[in-house]
Amino acid sequence: MKEIVAVIGWVTGIQGVLGVAGRTFGDGPWGMLRKWWEIPTAGYVVLAVAGLALAVYGETAKKRA
Template identity: 70%
Template sequence: MKNEVIAVIGWITLVQGVLGAGGQIFGDKAWGLLQKWWEIPTAGYVVLALAGLVLAVWGEGAKKRAKA
């Protein structure tokens, strides 16, 4: 159960980071929900995307190891 929660949080963080960075790079403002509450620089969104990727990979790998 814990691994599934970590994976979901990772995927959500990854998507929000990619949307925010993509919006600031290819548009005039960030996309996603975080831009409604905070002003995050592009580098911050990239860090969020990388952190989300790490959590998602770790959570998915832990789920597979738990099933085996």
């Protein structure tokens, strides 16, 4: 279960970082989420932080087990 949480965290974090980077350095967000929803830049920041938190939790839980 902790492996799944870590993978979801990594994917979510990467999508958030791609959205912020695309809005900052490009003409629009990058990644797959832009194909389905129009997310504001602050939403991408929240996704990146939440993904990072999930990934760190999953990775540290795997090491403790």
